[in-house]
Amino acid sequence: MLAINARNAVPHYAIGNLAAHGDPIREGQDPLHAVGVERRYAANQTVFQEGEPNEHMFRVSRGVLKIFKTLGDGRRQVTGFLYPGDLIGLGAGVSYAYTAEAITETALVSCRRSKVEDLINRSPAVARWLFSVASTELTAAQDQMLLLGRKTAVERVTSFLLNLAERAVLRGEDSDRIHVPMTRYDIADYLGVTTETVSRTITRLKALGLIRLCPNNCIHLVDADRLTELSEDEGELSRTG
Amino acid sequence: MLAINARNAVPHYAIGNLAAHGDPIREGQDPLHAVGVERRYAANQTVFQEGEPNEHMFRVSRGVLKIFKTLGDGRRQVTGFLYPGDLIGLGAGVSYAYTAEAITETALVSCRRSKVEDLINRSPAVARWLFSVASTELTAAQDQMLLLGRKTAVERVTSFLLNLAERAVLRGEDSDRIHVPMTRYDIADYLGVTTETVSRTITRLKALGLIRLCPNNCIHLVDADRLTELSEDEGELSRTG
DNA sequence: CGACGATTTGATGTGTTTCAACGAAGGTGG
DNA sequence: CCACCTTCGTTGAAACACATCAAATCGTCG
Numbered sequence: 001m002l003a004i005n006a007r008n009a010v011p012h013y014a015i016g017n018l019a020a021h022g023d024p025i026r027e028g029q030d031p032l033h034a035v036g037v038e039r040r041y042a043a044n045q046t047v048f049q050e051g052e053p054n055e056h057m058f059r060v061s062r063g064v065l066k067i068f069k070t071l072g073d074g075r076r077q078v079t080g081f082l083y084p085g086d087l088i089g090l091g092a093g094v095s096y097a098y099t100a101e102a103i104t105e106t107a108l109v110s111c112r113r114s115k116v117e118d119l120i121n122r123s124p125a126v127a128r129w130l131f132s133v134a135s136t137e138l139t140a141a142q143d144q145m146l147l148l149g150r151k152t153a154v155e156r157v158t159s160f161l162l163n164l165a166e167r168a169v170l171r172g173e174d175s176d177r178i179h180v181p182m183t184r185y186d187i188a189d190y191l192g193v194t195t196e197t198v199s200r201t202i203t204r205l206k207a208l209g210l211i212r213l214c215p216n217n218c219i220h221l222v223d224a225d226r227l228t229e230l231s232e233d234e235g236e237l238s239r240t241g
Numbered sequence: 242m243l244a245i246n247a248r249n250a251v252p253h254y255a256i257g258n259l260a261a262h263g264d265p266i267r268e269g270q271d272p273l274h275a276v277g278v279e280r281r282y283a284a285n286q287t288v289f290q291e292g293e294p295n296e297h298m299f300r301v302s303r304g305v306l307k308i309f310k311t312l313g314d315g316r317r318q319v320t321g322f323l324y325p326g327d328l329i330g331l332g333a334g335v336s337y338a339y340t341a342e343a344i345t346e347t348a349l350v351s352c353r354r355s356k357v358e359d360l361i362n363r364s365p366a367v368a369r370w371l372f373s374v375a376s377t378e379l380t381a382a383q384d385q386m387l388l389l390g391r392k393t394a395v396e397r398v399t400s401f402l403l404n405l406a407e408r409a410v411l412r413g414e415d416s417d418r419i420h421v422p423m424t425r426y427d428i429a430d431y432l433g434v435t436t437e438t439v440s441r442t443i444t445r446l447k448a449l450g451l452i453r454l455c456p457n458n459c460i461h462l463v464d465a466d467r468l469t470e471l472s473e474d475e476g477e478l479s480r481t482g
Numbered sequence: 483c484g485a486c487g488a489t490t491t492g493a494t495g496t497g498t499t500t501c502a503a504c505g506a507a508g509g510t511g512g
Numbered sequence: 513c514c515a516c517c518t519t520c521g522t523t524g525a526a527a528c529a530c531a532t533c534a535a536a537t538c539g540t541c542g
Contacts, residue, residue, distance in 0.1 A: 069387045072474050077387040092376035097383055120368050127361050127368035134375035135333035141382035142338055146310045146318040148389035149433030153530070184489065192390030194531060199490055233313050394498070425521060435499060440522055 031119055031126045032059045032087075036111035047088070047100040047108065054096050056110050058088040063106030064181050067098045068189065078190035079144075081182060083167060089113075090134050104181050148192045156191040157201040158231040161211065165221055176221040177214070205230075272360055272367045273300045273328075277352035288329070288341040288349065295337050297351050299329040304347030305422050308339045309430060319431035320385075322423060324408060330354075331375050345422050389433045397432040398442040399472040402452070406462055417462040418455070446471075 038061060041047060047058065050069060060082050067088065068078040079098060082088055088108070091097045120127040147159055161178065169175045180187075184195040191198065205211045210227055212220040221227060279302060282288060288299065291310060301323050308329065309319040320339060323329055329349070332338045361368040388400055402419065410416045421428075425436040432439065446452045451468055453461040462468060 069383060071387070071391060075391040077390040079383045079386050090376055091380040091383065092373055093380055097380045117369065120372065121365040124362040124365070124368065127365065127372065128358065131361065131368065131372050131375060132333055134372060134379060135331055138375060138378055138382060139332040139334055139338045141379060141386065142310060142320045142332065144386055145320050145382065145389055146312070148386055149318040149430070150312060150316040183487095189390070195489075196491085196532085197530060200530095203490070424519090436521075437500085437523085438498060441498095444522075 030059065030109070031123065031129070032057065032111045032116070033109050035115045035119065036109040039108050039110050041102040041106040041108065043102055043104050043106075045102045045106075047102065047106075048096050050097065050099045051095050054089065054091075054094055055113060056089060057113055057116050058100075058108040058110050060084050060086045060088065061107040061109055064103045065100055065106055066103055066182060066186055066190075067100045069098045076189045077192070078186055079141075081186075081190065083171060085171070087133055090130075090137060103186070153191075153193055153197050153201050154204070155231055155233075156193060157187075157198060157205070158227045160187065160191055161219065161221060162224070162227055162231055165224070176224060178219050178221065180217050180219050271300065271350070272364065272370070273298065273352045273357070274350050276356045276360065277350040280349050280351050282343040282347040282349065284343055284345050284347075286343045286347075288343065289337050291338065291340045292336050295330065295332075295335055296354055297330060298354055298357050299341075299349040299351050301325045301327045301329065302348040302350055305344045306341055306347055307344055307423060307427055307431075308341045310339045317430045318433070319427055320382075322427075322431065324412060326412070328374055331371075331378060344427070394432075394434055394438050394442050395445070396472055396474075397434060398428075398439060398446065399468045401428065401432055402460065402462060403465070403468055403472055406465070417465060419460050419462065421458050421460050 036059070041063070047065065048056075062084055065082040065088070066078050067080050067082065068076050070076050081103070082100075088100050089096065116130070120130065147156055151159065164178045164180065165175045168178050173179075182190075184198050188195045188198045202211070202213075205227075206213060208226075210221075210223045210230075212222055214220055277300070282304070288306065289297075303325055306323040306329065307319050308321050308323065309317050311317050322344070323341075329341050330337065357371070361371065388397055392400065405419045405421065406416045409419050414420075423431075425439050429436045429439045443452070443454075446468075447454060449467075451462075451464045451471075453463055455461055
């Protein structure tokens with residue numbers, strides 16, 4: 001996942017940490033922005049829905065969004081939370097495979113897919129960039145599959161919190177006081193559990209003194225090392241808890 | 242790392258289902274093969290392990306493989322089964338995020354990542370192809386997240402069988418007599434359940450007359466329509482079952 | 483202040499896991 | 513070619529982590 005250093009002379013759609021991919025796309029050279037249009041969305045507003053024709057790619061300038069898939073009977077799976085710098089609409093297919101919805105007030109740079117193709121044709125650097133972004137997403141998706149398929153509730157929640165913290169660092173934010181703008185319901189649908197389980201697990205972590213809930217949807221990670229242990233080995237909880 | 246059974250006659254590296262990506266890379270023009278080397282692997286042989294330096298990309302010529310991630314205590318998540326035409330090693334990062342292991346006897350075309358970069362630089366067509374393959378993988382990964390996070394055991398197993406059937410069609414094989422070379426254990430680790438649950442579910446589908454087990458790890462999908470219903474809505478089972 | 487959604491907490495239920503055992507299949511070596 | 517052994521697959525009984533149902537409390541905002 002890509003992110004930016006928000007404070008900057010260069011506009012907030014700058015690319016940021018792409019250097020991590022060894023790619024020559026640098027801050028202030030967002031290739032999508034050159035050919036795209038910025039659009040704004042209110043909290044809870046839908047950007048596009050699963051099944052609609054897949055005509056645009058988006059890049060998050062400001063705000064947080066979620067993307068999710070839905071089953072006929074209403075069951076949802078949130079497949080990602082998107083932060084500034086992230087791309088939406090990478091997936092293949094003639095129609096979107098998921099719904100995208102703003103969690104906070106949001107600004108996106110929108111770009112027709114045909115223009116993206118043009119960019120790839122004209123610039124190998126852009127091609128490598130997009131390929132590397134998709135590859136990074138793929139790696140993250142595999143981590144999430146491991147979480148959904150094999151991790152316990154405690155491991156899921158701690159993994160989630162640490163993941164938010166990691167991404168906050170990439171955006172140049174504080175890593176142990178993380179902002180959590182999504183609801184328990186969204187988190188539950190992301191982690192493949194219920195809101196009650198998320199709530200109980202957070203309560204438990206709080207009771208263990210590993211985290212602290214602050215006002216404004218903020219969570220203070222008091223003992224990140226211990227949380228890291230819990231994110232990979234539930235057994236730890238009984239041995240020391 | 243790579244145990245190579247060197248015997249290179251250079252046969253079946255045709256591209257197969259790539260046309261599905263609507264991209265101008267066609268049969269007999271595998272861009273990887275031009276710069277790669279074919280290697281062979283016995284069943285159960287490891288191609289590379291999670292954590293090893295990520296230096297190669299592979300394309301399956303013949304055989305079936307699995308890729309999986311492992312937790313410290315041995316829990317596994319199979320994140321994909323790979324068939325001829327599929328690419329291995331798309332993921333980002335300096336080291337492989339998962340282990341790749343041959344299920345059947347296998348032939349792969351191996352290609353250094355640096356050569357792949359060169360190809361992207363030289364050919365926008367290859368760049369678009371790789372991007373579209375990665376995008377397709379991403380879409381599949383999201384489907385799998387929905388399965389792992391929200392589907393019941395019956396839905397998981399039926400989704401899996403139908404998915405195998407779909408991919409068989411893309412390879413030009415029969416769609417209702419599918420070859421299932423992986424063990425119940427592999428399937429279980431792919432679907433995020435136990436071998437017992439997979440076994441019981443298959444038994445149940447068999448009892449309902451929806452599938453039939455044939456010799457040689459072959460499963461006959463007797464009622465694909467009904468299976469499709471079951472793959473998206475478990476409730477169906479009680480209504481009609 | 484009042485109200486509605488979000489969150490937390492409690493009591494109970496259940497789908498799947500875990501533990502256990504057995505039969506079948508597939509190598510391996512004598 | 514046949515005992516032997518290991519792995520795989522199936523089935524059964526019991527246990528458990530999480531879901532479900534229910535309700536109180538918190539928090540936010542008109």
